[in-house]
Amino acid sequence: MANGIVRVGLVGAGGNTxxxxxxxxxxxxxxxxxxxxxxxxxxxxxxxxxxEIPKVYDNWVDLINADDTDAICIGTWPYxxxxxxxxxxxxxxxxxxEARMAMNAKEAHDMLDASRxxxxxxxxxxxxxxxxxxxxxxxxxxxxGYLGEILAIKLRVSNTEGRANRNETFADTDxxxxxxxxxxxxxxxxxxxGIWYEQLMRYVGPASKVSAMTKVCVKQRLDENxxxxxxxxxxxxxxxxxxxxxxQAELSWSSVSxxxxxxxxxxxxxxxxxxxxxxxxxxxGGRKGDDELAExxxxxxxxxxxxxxxxxxxxxxGEEQITxxxxxxxxxxxxxxxxxxxxSQTGQAISLPL
Amino acid sequence: xxxxxxxxGLMGAGGNVRNRHIPGFQGVKDLSIVAVANRSIExxxxxxxxxxxxxxxxDWRELLDDESINAVCIGTWPYxxxxxxxxxxxxxxxxxxxxxxASTAEEAREMLRLSHRHPDLVTMLTPTSTAYRxxxxxxxxxxxxxFGELLSVExxxxxxxxxxxxxxxxxxHDWEMSGYNxxxxxxxYETMSSWLGRxxxxxxxxxxxxxxxxxxxxxxxxxxIPDHLxxxxxxxxxxxxxxxxxxxxxxxxxxQIWMYGTEGTIHIGPGAAIFAGRRGDSQLTxxxxxxxxxxxxxxxxxxxxxxxxxxxxxxxxxxxxxxxxxxxxxxxxxAQTGQSVYLPL
Numbered sequence: 001m002a003n004g005i006v007r008v009g010l011v012g013a014g015g016n017t018x019x020x021x022x023x024x025x026x027x028x029x030x031x032x033x034x035x036x037x038x039x040x041x042x043x044x045x046x047x048x049x050x051x052e053i054p055k056v057y058d059n060w061v062d063l064i065n066a067d068d069t070d071a072i073c074i075g076t077w078p079y080x081x082x083x084x085x086x087x088x089x090x091x092x093x094x095x096x097x098e099a100r101m102a103m104n105a106k107e108a109h110d111m112l113d114a115s116r117x118x119x120x121x122x123x124x125x126x127x128x129x130x131x132x133x134x135x136x137x138x139x140x141x142x143x144x145g146y147l148g149e150i151l152a153i154k155l156r157v158s159n160t161e162g163r164a165n166r167n168e169t170f171a172d173t174d175x176x177x178x179x180x181x182x183x184x185x186x187x188x189x190x191x192x193x194g195i196w197y198e199q200l201m202r203y204v205g206p207a208s209k210v211s212a213m214t215k216v217c218v219k220q221r222l223d224e225n226x227x228x229x230x231x232x233x234x235x236x237x238x239x240x241x242x243x244x245x246x247x248q249a250e251l252s253w254s255s256v257s258x259x260x261x262x263x264x265x266x267x268x269x270x271x272x273x274x275x276x277x278x279x280x281x282x283x284x285g286g287r288k289g290d291d292e293l294a295e296x297x298x299x300x301x302x303x304x305x306x307x308x309x310x311x312x313x314x315x316x317x318g319e320e321q322i323t324x325x326x327x328x329x330x331x332x333x334x335x336x337x338x339x340x341x342x343x344s345q346t347g348q349a350i351s352l353p354l
Numbered sequence: 355x356x357x358x359x360x361x362x363g364l365m366g367a368g369g370n371v372r373n374r375h376i377p378g379f380q381g382v383k384d385l386s387i388v389a390v391a392n393r394s395i396e397x398x399x400x401x402x403x404x405x406x407x408x409x410x411x412x413d414w415r416e417l418l419d420d421e422s423i424n425a426v427c428i429g430t431w432p433y434x435x436x437x438x439x440x441x442x443x444x445x446x447x448x449x450x451x452x453x454x455x456a457s458t459a460e461e462a463r464e465m466l467r468l469s470h471r472h473p474d475l476v477t478m479l480t481p482t483s484t485a486y487r488x489x490x491x492x493x494x495x496x497x498x499x500x501f502g503e504l505l506s507v508e509x510x511x512x513x514x515x516x517x518x519x520x521x522x523x524x525x526x527h528d529w530e531m532s533g534y535n536x537x538x539x540x541x542x543y544e545t546m547s548s549w550l551g552r553x554x555x556x557x558x559x560x561x562x563x564x565x566x567x568x569x570x571x572x573x574x575x576x577x578x579i580p581d582h583l584x585x586x587x588x589x590x591x592x593x594x595x596x597x598x599x600x601x602x603x604x605x606x607x608x609x610q611i612w613m614y615g616t617e618g619t620i621h622i623g624p625g626a627a628i629f630a631g632r633r634g635d636s637q638l639t640x641x642x643x644x645x646x647x648x649x650x651x652x653x654x655x656x657x658x659x660x661x662x663x664x665x666x667x668x669x670x671x672x673x674x675x676x677x678x679x680x681x682x683x684x685x686x687x688x689a690q691t692g693q694s695v696y697l698p699l
Contacts, residue, residue: 151517151561151563151582151602151603152582152600152602152603154598156508168633170616170617170619170633171505171616209559209692211557211558211559211586211692212557212586213557213586213587213588213594214594215505215506215594217505217616236505236506236594238586238594238596240557240558240559240584240586241559242559248559248560248561248582248584250584250596250598252508252596254506254614256505256506256614256616257506257612257614257619258614258615258617258618258619258631258632258633259619259631259635259637259638260612260614260619266603266606268602268603268604268606269604270516270517270519270563270602271516272604273603273604273605273606286604286605288516288604290605292605293605347555347557347693347694348692348693348694349557349559349692349693
């Protein structure tokens, strides 16, 4: 930091960097986005023009090693997260890494280990964003005993990412091969599995055993060059978990469930039931003795929001600890993600941690 | 025996026998219910008085020795089905057995083998009663290839009460009485497989949320049969199914089925309401299921028609029972071992 200014370099400037990180960083006092390196110099220059970034690099190696940079925001697809994170930490730069954390559990562990070798640096993963408004309320209800002992969990997610038309819910055979469907770029990550598992962990903690079945319903897609590619990332996933908290969870993600819209999470206990439906999120609950579920209002003071860039900069300045999301939590969801893949490959339950 | 009178003996006379089989038999021409044997002679006599059954036996073996009886209805809990079926067939009597078929897959297979040894006798299982109301509509949609290619299925068989800690022990909680049968999993699979075909691979997880219950004598006993069960399976036709069964899901949404295909979705809600939609639709809409066009309950009619050579047993043959008992056992084995279990066993 020179004169208290945090100087940030962007590696990879895709959708979320444009939508969230670049505006979020510019909104912080004492932060300068000093550089960007994207897949091509042209796309980097376009981005630099849009956000008034003075320097465009041809490659990330030079950007990460530049002396005038304190912190690196990694916005690439997962296949580069480990390489970039290790290089940035080795160059003594703070890291904010886009989610999902890595391709697999081993890479996530490498990243966690590397961050522990540099305790003076901040290492943060972009958090799962879809329940930030309701997290504190749900956590508070559970802590106050609303559910009693948690017995069962259900999560059902209708996935819209990678669709040609997000209003279409049937199997989409026309959409092009998306990077999320490309195992070489996304690793074991599939649909919003890691996002929702991270969110679920905020309420009930991690799983101790995972059984999964997955299916690729749309098996071939055209890539941007018109080449027909085989798809190995599943578009329908069923997971059963034994949770460390004692509950049994049943989690599903699907891009092929026609006319099934939105997401629903059920937390079922001995004394009460919570049901989160979205998006937008609406929380319902009921307790023993009630006839039906009723909406639970979210108190304004408990309504969380996106503050990723603020948290990162505050942490760099020593003003707060990273809670959304530290690397060790990233390791947990990458272990879950890999357990799902391994279980679906082998047909056996996989115990966690790996 | 087209012209002969059918003379039925009841072995076990629980709720379903009183509510369904006895009235059903009473509606069949040239048929008499001639005897009953229940757990006690007193309970047998009460049934006999209520339904004008002339003979009460204190023991089911005496009933089978009665040469005037040519068909039996076995209404006990699953643990006796094999033993009674074997004895009845050996005495030359037609057999209608209450569901679930047996305690284990091997018992079910033995019953099937015994039926093959007696091709002159009719053997039949009581089918599940949950699907009648929607069966014709769903079959009609399947015949029209409503789904395109079926991709995935989601089934909820959820009770809506909270966990009944220290509740009463029911025979369905008792492994000795029920074997691998758990909640109503066999009935759900029977229905789903009648529409969509059989499973090839099963993975399951189960929990017993109420681990102790009070038996009839007020003693606290440990319960081994799960009261919460998740099952995933692959269909021979390729689709992936998830079923959740639970007696502890308070304020949940109850019993529901969703079936998703490449071109269409069918949803069966509580109360047998059917909703469906195809690609291009903006939402599911209700499919008419007029009461007068729904399939009816005709178990005793089918059984007696089969005895008279007027039709073949379809709902259910012993083969169907073997299929659902193998699946039921596969669920239990997978839940025990954490491994996939492949079918047939």
